[in-house]
Amino acid sequence: MVHYLALRESDVRALQSRLSLYGLSSLGRSERHVRATLLTLRTVLRSLILGKTPRAIHPPISVKEGKTLLKRHTVALLGKKQRGSHVAVMVTLPSDAADNPVLIRNLIAAGMTCARINCAHDDEQTWLNMIKHIRAAAHELDTSCKICMDLAGPKLRTGAMKQGEQVLHLSPERDLYGRAVAPAVVYLSAPTPILPPDTLPVDAQWLAGLHEDDKITFVDTRGKHGMLKLERQLEKHLWRAKCYDSAYFATGVVLTVERTQASSPVLALPPREEKIILRVGDTLLLHKADIPGEPAEYNANGECIKAAHIACTLPQVFSHVKIGDPILFDDGAIEGVVRHASCEELAIEITHTTSEIGKLRSDKGINLPQTDLNLSGLTSKDLADLPFIAEHADLVSASFINTPHDVSLLLDELARLNALHLGLILKIETQKAFHHFPDILLTAMRHYPIGVMIARGDLALEVGWENLAHIQEELLRLGEAAHIPIIWATQVLETLAKKGRPSRAEISDVALAERAEGVMLNKGAHILDTIQMLERILESMQRYQDKKTSLLPALHTIIERDYSERD
Structure with a gap:
């Protein structure tokens, strides 16, 4: 990487243009092996200009060795892929994965090579349940899946809002003429400590007397008469119902079963948060x-x-x-x-x-993109979570790494906990971190293995939307020069994961992700489909692109294959 930094001390764009005119390397793909490329260029130029026989060159890292080093470091950090593309797939686990071993097994079977647990959410028992399911599923599938625990870091967020009225509003879907075309769904439940959305808490004994297809009448907060129709019982004290008209429920609204005239008031509704x-x-x-x-x-x-x-x-x-x-x-x-x-x-x-x-x-x-907040990368919560991470995880991911000093503090804490076996991922998400990035990498190289996550959400806000494209490009180049794996993160195939269909821009974004060594996906209802789509796109791109190098298969074979795959 030091060779690459030295090369980039000067503006070599004019030289690159001149070299490419003669069919020589323009240095644009030299990150992993700068000295080897320069020595080869010098040898070729001496031969062309002076007519001398080329001499064998022996750079410290050859072109082949540079590629091998990056691959080796990627496997050490993110694990070895058993099939598919060469890009590792990291997936953020939802909270309910702690009670859903089938989901975790399916994620690993679909291609997840690294599971991410966000320490900003849940607790140690929930994390431990997730970890047990990951280890068991990987063993069952005879594969490996790394566990990355992401420190919460000093997150700057808005505080709590005043609690509003205790009201639940039901609104069916309507057509252009205002006619209900799909009912609003509501759940009737016995009181619970945390009430799910769209749920009315009612008396448990009253619930026990309900039957499927019962009609339940009420007068809502506006004095408007309405009706719920029961669909089915989901659990002992939980029913699903539908409503074909708009209705407003508050604590005390009386629900009456038309069949038996048995009644129950709506019990205490949780207050709705103001906005x-x-x-x-x-x-x-x-x-x-x-x-x-x-x-x-x-x-x-x-x-x-x-x-x-x-x-x-x-x-x-x-x-x-x-x-x-x-x-x-x-x-x-x-x-x-x-x-x-x-x-x-x-x-x-x-x-x-x-x-x-x-x-x-x-x-x-x-x-606050133009404010130096002087935030440290490690909070009191992070320090409290690290002993658990050291005992149970394979990797630790650190947020708000802004300076080499932040890296040193983290490495010192890992050493204190006898946790230097952990892989380390540094999240780059601020302008300050980008400014110090070369020194951050050089400091982090005291540890092995290490990687970098480009947290493009916060990074875009910090550096400006118009600057994100070239800054993420520089981060990719510097990571490659250091032979350190880069993880492409934030909203990768997000629309597909949440809604079941990708946007066109997301497909192009994934094509760019082929340049990285890993991709992070966020949780979503369609995450399994998302992993499979990601793998298909990356595998397809590898036929045409290797990092920044365009690959040129025969055009007629591409057309024939694409049509056959569509059929």
Whole structure:
């Protein structure tokens, strides 16, 4: 990598153009073997210019050795693939995977080579259940699956919102004429500590007297009469019902079985969390005080008499923010500029929303791309989680690695825990991390194996959308120069995973992912289909592309094969 950094000290674009005119290497694919490429070029040029017989060259890393090193380091970090493309597949496990060994087995069978457990969610017992299922499924399938535990890191997010009314609204799907074409679905359940969405808590004894196809009448909060029709019983104290008209339920609304006239009130509904409605030009107050956020208040003339406000999960950032700093919320859906800054509060003018109005809720990400927040990569929660990770995981992934010092702190902590056997993945997600990236890699090379994850979501917000393309390209090149595997992450085939169909842009994105050594997929209802689609695209691309090198199979065989595969 040091050779590559030396090469990039100068602008060699003009030289590249001249070399390519003579059919020589233009240095554009030399990352893994810079010295070998330069020595070969010098030998060829001496032969052409001086007519001398080429001499054998013996670089420290040959072209072949550079490729072998990267492959070896990838296998050490992410495991060896048994079939399919050469790109490792990392999948984020959902919380319910702890109680679903069949899902984990199917993920591994579909091609998952590394399971990611997000330490920002769940607890040690849940993680342990996931790990047991992974180990058992890998053993059953006679394969391997690495376990990566992702430290939560210092996440900057919005605080809690004030709790709103205890109301459940049912709304069927309607056509253009307002006619119901699909019913709203609602569940009737005995009270539970955590009530699932679209569920009405009712008396358990009343539930026991229900029959399939029973009709249940009610008068909702507006005084409107309505009816639920029972479909089927899902569990002992859980029924599924449907409603063909809009209805509003609150605690105390009475449900009556038409067949028996038995009644039960709707028991305590959970309060609905408020949201903040924001338009361009509005003011939002972001405060250090840990008090619930509230939407703005308006008088009868529509004039704002009290600005919306919400807390921030990292109070230490207030001492670093300056007037004029840009600020983004919810993955960039809402943008603003700091107009007033103090150690207790920021007054933010909203400058952009993705639609006419923006909706800001609790636990949404906050980005300050031009503010040096001086955040350390390890939090107290991370330090508390590391002993468990050291005992049970194969890899640890660290967020908010911004400087070589952050890497040193993490390596020192791993050494203290006698956990240097863990593979290490560094997530690059800030402008500061990109600026220090070469030094971060050189510091991380004290450890083995290591890898880098390009966290493109936060990175795009930090560096600007227009800069993400060339910055992710530089990260790929530097990783290759260091023979360190790169993991392509954030919203890869996200629409397919969540909705069952990919977007066209996502297909092109996966084609670019062939340049990396690993791809991370997020959880979703269609994750198995997503893994299979990912593998098909990557396998197909490998016939035409090897890193940055275009491969040229006979065109007629491509056309014939594509048509035969379609049939």
